[in-house]
Amino acid sequence: xxxxxxxxxxxxxxxxxxxxxxxxxxxxxxxxxxxxxxxxxxxxxxxxxxxxxxxxxxxxxxxxxxxxxxxxxxxxxxxxxxxxxxxxxxxxxxxxxxxxxxxxxxxxxxxxxxxxxxxxxxxxxxxxxxxxxxxxx
Amino acid sequence: xxxxxxxxxxxxxxxxxxxxxxxxxxxxxxxxxxxxxxxxxxxxxxxxxxxxxxxxxxxxxxxxxxxxxxxxxxxxxxxxxxxxxxxxxxxxxxxxxxxxxxxxxxxxxxxxxxxxxxxxxxxxxxxxxxxxxxxxx
DNA sequence: GCCTTAGTGAGAACGATTGTCAATCTCGGC
DNA sequence: GCCGAGATTGACAATCGTTCTCACTAAGGC
Ligand SMILES: [Mn+2]
Ligand SMILES: [Mn+2]
Ligand SMILES: [Zn+2]
Ligand SMILES: [Zn+2]
Numbered sequence: 001x002x003x004x005x006x007x008x009x010x011x012x013x014x015x016x017x018x019x020x021x022x023x024x025x026x027x028x029x030x031x032x033x034x035x036x037x038x039x040x041x042x043x044x045x046x047x048x049x050x051x052x053x054x055x056x057x058x059x060x061x062x063x064x065x066x067x068x069x070x071x072x073x074x075x076x077x078x079x080x081x082x083x084x085x086x087x088x089x090x091x092x093x094x095x096x097x098x099x100x101x102x103x104x105x106x107x108x109x110x111x112x113x114x115x116x117x118x119x120x121x122x123x124x125x126x127x128x129x130x131x132x133x134x135x136x137x
Numbered sequence: 138x139x140x141x142x143x144x145x146x147x148x149x150x151x152x153x154x155x156x157x158x159x160x161x162x163x164x165x166x167x168x169x170x171x172x173x174x175x176x177x178x179x180x181x182x183x184x185x186x187x188x189x190x191x192x193x194x195x196x197x198x199x200x201x202x203x204x205x206x207x208x209x210x211x212x213x214x215x216x217x218x219x220x221x222x223x224x225x226x227x228x229x230x231x232x233x234x235x236x237x238x239x240x241x242x243x244x245x246x247x248x249x250x251x252x253x254x255x256x257x258x259x260x261x262x263x264x265x266x267x268x269x270x271x272x273x274x
Numbered sequence: 275g276c277c278t279t280a281g282t283g284a285g286a287a288c289g290a291t292t293g294t295c296a297a298t299c300t301c302g303g304c
Numbered sequence: 305g306c307c308g309a310g311a312t313t314g315a316c317a318a319t320c321g322t323t324c325t326c327a328c329t330a331a332g333g334c
Contacts, residue, residue, distance in 0.1 A: 008280055008331050030321075044283035049322065065202045068291085069321065083247055092247050099236060103258050110220055110229050112260030119256050121240050123249030145300050145311060167290075181314035186291065205322085206290065 007054065012043050016051035017074070020061060025089035026071035064120060085125035087132075094121070144191065149180050153188035154211070157198060162226035163208035201257060222262035224269075231258070 019036050020027070027035075033048040052072045055061040062075040064082070076093055079100070083092040099119055107115035124132070156173050157164070164172075170185040189209045192198040199212040201219070213230055216237070220229040236256055244252035261269070 006280075010281060010331075012282070028321085042283090046284085046323080047282055050281080065205075068202075083243060083249060085249065086253075094243060096239065096243075099239060099256075102233065102236060106220060106231060106233075107258055107260045111263035111266075112220060112222065112258075113263075113266050115258055115260040116223075117256070117258045119236075119254070121244055121249075121252055121254045123244045123252040126248035126250075129248075129250050143311075147299075147312065149313070165290085179314090183292080183315085184313060187312085 007058075012047050013051045013054065015041055015043060016048055017055060017060070020052070020055065020072060021074040023073070025091055026062075026064060026066070026073040026084065027089075028069050028071055030069075032072075064118075081119040081121070083121045083123065085128055086122045087124055087128040090125050090127075144195075149184050150188045150191065152178055152180060153185055154192060154197070157189070157192065157209060158211040160210070162228055163199075163201060163203070163210040163221065164226075165206050165208055167206075169209075201255075218256040218258070220258045220260065222265055223259045224261055224265040227262050227264075 015036065016032070019032055019039075019041075023032075023035075029049045029052050030045070032052070033043065033045045036043055036048070052061065052063075052070075055074075056063045056072060059077050060074065061072045062082070063070055063072050065071070073091060081094045081096060081099070083094055084090070096119070100117075103117040103119075104115055107113075152173065153169070156169055156176075156178075160169075160172075166186045166189050167182070169189070170180065170182045173180055173185070189198065189200075192211075193200045193209060196214050197211065198209045199219070200207055200209050202208070210228060218231045218233055218236070220231055221227070233256070237254075240254040240256075241252055244250075
C-alpha cells in the first residue's frame with residue numbers, strides 16, 4: 001500500500017531528535033532551530049522542519065497546532081493526551097481509557113468509521129499561576 | 138476588566154453571519170468569501186476575516202484549526218464538542234458531561250488552574266464511507 | 275572505493291492571515 | 305432629519321510560518 005519509505009540516518013536528524021528530547025515542552029521548528037544554532041549546530045532550518053515532520057510521522061514525536069504554529073514534543077510512543085501550561089508550555093502526558101472508549105462509541109453511534117480524536121487540556125500550571133498572582137496588578 | 142467592546146451592526150457582518158449559518162460544515166474564511174462573492178456580494182476578504190473573528194469572539198461561531206487553516210462554523214452557544222467527517226466536513230455537535238468532568242479533575246489533580254480543553258473526533262461519515270468502498274480500487 | 279540516490283542548506287516561493295489607511299458608514303446627540 | 309466622532313470597510317501591502325527548488329553532500333549496499 002504505502003511504500004515503507006527508506007530513511008537514512010544522518011547526523012542532522014539525530015541532532016534534531018536529541019535537541020527535541022532535551023526539551024520537556026512543545027516547541028516550534030523555529031525555536032528548536034535557534035536553540036540548536038545557539039549550541040553551535042549548523043543545521044539548516046528546512047532540515048529541522050523535515051526532521052520534525054519525519055519524527056512525527058514515525059510516531060517518535062507528537063505534534064499539535066497552537067496559536068497558528070506547529071509545535072512538536074518527544075513523547076511516549078503509546079497513545080496518550082496532554083495537559084499543557086499555556087504560559088510556560090510545561091506538559092503532562094495523560095492516559096484516559098474512558099475517553100478513548102467514549103470517542104469510539106460516539107463515532108460508531110453516528111455511523112462514522114476510522115475515528116481519530118484530538119483531546120488536549122490547556123491551563124496554567126501551579127508555578128505560572130503563583131508567578132502571576134505574585135506580580136499581578 | 139475587558140472593555141465591553143462596542144460593536145456596530147453592519148450589513149457586511151450580517152451577510153457573513155448569514156453565509157456562515159447557511160453552511161452546516163466548518164469553512165475557511167477564504168471559502169466563505171468566495172461563496173459570498175459567487176452570490177453577488179462585494180464584501181472584502183479582510184472583512185470576512187474580521188467578521189468571523191468577531192463572531193467567534195462573541196461565541197456565535199466555533200473555530201478550529203485543521204490542516205493549517207482556521208475553520209469556522211455557526212454553532213449552538215452552549216459548550217459542546219464535535220464529530221467531524223474528514224472527507225465532506227459534515228459535523229455533529231456533541232455533549233459530553235463526563236469528559237468535561239474528567240478534564241476539570243485531571244487539571245486540578247496536577248495543580249493547573251483555568252483549564253480549557255480541545256476535544257474533537259474526526260472520522261468518515263457513513264455516506265463518505267459508502268462512497269469510498271463503492272469506488273475503491 | 276564506487277555508485278545510486280536520499281538528505282542537506284541557502285534562498286526563493288507560497289499561502290493564509292494581518293496590518294495600513296483613506297473613504298465610508300453607524301448611531302447617539304442635537 | 306442633520307452632525308460629528310469614531311468604528312468599519314476594502315484594496316493592497318506586509319508578515320510570517322512553512323514548503324519548494326536545486327546544486328551539492330554523504331549514507332550505505334555492493
Ligand atoms: Mn505526547
Ligand atoms: Mn460547534
Ligand atoms: Zn506553566
Ligand atoms: Zn462525510
